[in-house]
Amino acid sequence: MDNHTIKTVFKEYIHPLDIKIIQKMIDVEAIDKYVKKLYTLSYIRLFLYAQLKKLENLAVISQSVSRKKTVQRLVGMDSISKSQLSRKNRQIPHEITEAILRHLIQKIQYTLGAVKAGKALDKLHLIDSSTISMCLNGYEWADFRDTKAGIKLHTSIRLCDDTVSLDQMILTPARPADETRLDELIVYTKDVLHVFDRGYFNFVKFDTYSKKGIRFATRIKSNTVVNIIEELPVEASSPITRHAIVTLGKMKNQLQLVETMDSNGNKIRIVCNDAKRSALEISDIYRNRWKIELFFKWVKQHLVIKKFYGKSENAVYNQVYLAMITFCLIILMKQKVGFKGTLLEMLRWVRDCYNQSMTTFVLEVRKEPERKSSGRRRWDSDRIFAETLAQYETGDISHLDNLTYDPLV
Structure with a gap:
């Protein structure tokens, strides 16, 4: 059966x-x-x-x-x-629901790993955090600002083709900076490329990761001290405006610097410690970072994590973990x-x-759709105009005065 x-x-x-x-x-x-x-x-x-x-x-x-x-x-x-x-x-x-979540994440990694084995993007990890603000009254434990409380979802997701799966999630009060949890979200294997934004900018960590062979790509801040070691050629037709080998601040390890434009025409500067990646690859990889923003948007829209069932730390964390x-x-x-x-x-x-x-x-x-449709069809106005003009030029226009004529028949 x-x-x-x-x-x-x-x-x-x-x-x-x-x-x-x-x-x-x-x-x-x-x-x-x-x-x-x-x-x-x-x-x-x-x-x-x-x-x-x-x-x-x-x-x-x-x-x-x-x-x-x-x-x-x-x-x-x-x-x-x-x-x-x-x-x-x-x-x-909440450690119970957190443990259940981690167990499920392992199952997903095993399931998708078997299906997506050998895919290039299977080793791309996107790291970011999202804050959920709460009223200060009743959530005093969730330290954020003087006028409000909040929690922060420190998150790492895996990207394989268009499939996004959760890798890690750490819940904390909202006040601690993003970079304080970066080490916990990093996967300490050499075949993973981590992508994160400027909230995780830390020269010391970058040097440490480079020494350990941990690969990453991130944007740099506007006031970052960039030491140019070598300018690399860029094709005129390429969306890349600059490609160079650099160090940042007091860093000892070299990075690739890639400058390009975002969709609004603003210049963005990306650094990556993977020497084997081309400038165009680095630019494309960083554009994928927005998929973690779409993940946060998805869970906030379609799951219950913005209105809480309780006010205690256990109640809030249990609810978020159950949503994940x-x-x-x-x-x-x-x-x-x-x-x-x-x-x-x-x-x-x-x-x-x-x-x-x-x-x-x-x-x-x-089940396949029972009704197949090619959609609403557009009138071929150019053809109709050409045929009408030809009829007019040859004098074949008597039908235009016939009120019983139906052009749809």
């Missing part, structure tokens, strides 16, 4: 979580020792459902359990109060069913069909 016939989409969707491993972590920490109703596994299922359906507060989540039999079957209970959800959200150590777990599960589901559309389309499919059988779901996702 086909395994899909007895599985719902949601069960298959959360299958990569490895429930047995999660339960072992729960038992070691004795999280559910005195729990009578909302066990941690039920909490994880329920809040993954909330992320999937984009439920923005605990009251709506509570009502979903009370009103929907399908949700009751997912979590194994017929009701749960808002206060119970809030309490559980505070009590579960949702992102990873969508990637794995897309890969599993062989879906050729976008990640957002896959999210919408799972969101709408979460209670269907997996067999029906796979057939629907893979």
Whole structure:
């Protein structure tokens, strides 16, 4: 019998979580020792459902359990109060959800690695951070500014062709500078090229990475001291305006300097410590950095991380990690069913069909459009004008006075 016939989409969707491993972590920490109703596994299922359906507060989540039999079957209970959800959200150590996320990231790397083996961009890591601002009242632990609180998502993603997958995410209060977490986001292997922006600018780190063979490309600031060692030739037709070998400030290791223009005509200066890359390659690689900005935009628009279910550090971090777990599960589901559309389309499919059988779901996702259309056709005005002119010139114009004439027939 086909395994899909007895599985719902949601069960298959959360299958990569490895429930047995999660339960072992729960038992070691004795999280559910005195729990009578909302066990941690039920909490994880329920809040993954909330992320999937984009439920923005605990009251709506509570009502979903009370009103929907399908949700009751997912979590194994017929009701749960808002206060119970809030309490559980505070009590579960966020290290649990962080560990689940890391486990899923490893699965994605293994899955995509097997599919995308040998691809050049498989070794491109994009590093950046994104801040989520919060009201200072209630989030005093999230140190940011004198007038507001906030958390920072220090993130590294892998880029393979057009596929973006999460590599690492570190959550901290928003105040620490980006460069304080750079070492934790770096992959210490020689076959990876890291791309990051000026927020991570640090001469000492750059020298250290160069000595260790860690490759990187980044923009330099306008006031950076650039020591020219050698100017390199640039083709007149190339978008590159300057190519040189340089050192920065008191750095000892040499870098390639590439100057080009962005889409708005502004000059950008990029340095890279990979001597084997051409100037055009370095320019193209740095342009890919914007894909991490698109990642942040995607998760903020389509997952619940801008409105929080609770105010404690555990509650906020659990919610963000569960949102990233949702992102990873969508990637794995897309890969599993062989879906050729976008990640957002896959999210919408799972969101709408979460209670269907997996067999029906796979057939629907893979089904070819029943109606094929070449789209709205444009009138060939040049041809029509030429034919009308020819008719006029030959005197064949009697049909123009016939009111019963239909030019569409």
